[in-house]
Amino acid sequence: MGQKYELVFTDRLLVALIHLRTGLTHEALGVTHQVGSSMIGRAIGEVRLLLTERGFAVPQRPGLCTLADV
Numbered sequence: 001m002g003q004k005y006e007l008v009f010t011d012r013l014l015v016a017l018i019h020l021r022t023g024l025t026h027e028a029l030g031v032t033h034q035v036g037s038s039m040i041g042r043a044i045g046e047v048r049l050l051l052t053e054r055g056f057a058v059p060q061r062p063g064l065c066t067l068a069d070v
Contacts, residue, residue, distance in 0.1 A: 007035060007043055015040055016047035 007015065015029045019040070026037035026044070033040070051057070 007033065007039060012043035013047055016044045019044050 011033060015033060018024060019026070019029060026040040029040045030037040
């Protein structure tokens with residue numbers, strides 16, 4: 001099975017939250033969702049922007065510990 005060329009919004013949200021919570025690399029998330037690491041990076045950036053615009057800034061560090069951190 002080849003790589004997908006896009007992620008639906010729920011998948012983009014999921015990979016971003018997984019990355020923020022666990023610190024998994026873009027490459028690892030790309031493998032699990034069968035997309036390239038650049039697409040994972042775009043998804044994370046998009047979700048971070050949405051969170052920031054709504055007053056939920058996310059620190060630029062992996063391994064967030066609590067829901068309040070996200």
